[in-house]
Amino acid sequence: MTVSTPAPLETLSPETLSLTTETDLAPRRGRLIVFTGPSGVGKGTLLRALRHRYPALKLSVSATTRSPRPGEVNGQDYYFVSRDEFRAMVEQGELLEWAEFAGNLYGTPKTPVLKEIEAGQWVILEIELEGARQVRTTFPHALQLFVLPPSLEELESRIRLRGKDADDAIQRRLQRALVEIDAASEFDEQIVNDDLEVALQQLENAIFRD
């Protein structure tokens, strides 16, 4: 299957997106949106709120070798796979991008994303920095957004209060956060997630601007 690089939609507005069904969107042109930022900054929280407002937006489900956290559902939050299964996916060219993050492998299954874009959907990838850089080379027209914390202290507090990661994993994530934050200017837009509503508004503006 050959798929051309997605281009921004000319006509889709928040109003049409919230009112249309997926079928209504099909004749339009698809779009890829990359959403990156340090672990714990609130990417998932922002995307849940965004998709509550615009249910037609698609969120890619990644594969990972990380163990499921309590409450996470296979096939919904992630496809939880072994390292061998992940390696096989890489070797068979099934991933759009992939990277190692804080000791685990993460990757975006290619086929569902390409199919949805071909069908005119807007697809969001919530991925870390190295994956975002890979997507920048393969999908140069993808919109690339980076979420920043109001401060490193607040970032650490959010990861700890979330209470989902072991202490050593939190340390690895905070170390990596410094590298990721340093690369924020590579992205089309930076969103500071201090007040959630303000950040959500900025996210909406960025997505629906074109």
Ligand SMILES: Nc1ncnc2c1ncn2[C@@H]1O[C@H](COP(=O)(O)OP(=O)(O)OP(=O)(O)O)[C@@H](O)[C@H]1O
């Ligand atoms: N604006 C905000 N103000 C205060 N707390 C927030 C805000 N946004 C998110 N949080 C909280 O911060 C924690 C981390 O958020 P979330 O899990 O969405 O981060 P994430 O960037 O998706 O992390 P990861 O990349 O590790 O999946 C959660 O407990 C969430 O409720």
Ligand SMILES: Nc1nc2c(ncn2[C@@H]2O[C@H](COP(=O)(O)O)[C@@H](O)[C@H]2O)c(=O)[nH]1
């Ligand atoms: N490069 C990729 N990064 C991904 C993908 N799916 C998630 N992620 C990022 O990994 C970290 C950690 O996630 P967590 O769920 O263990 O907290 C976070 O930054 C995610 O955005 C992917 O497919 N590719």
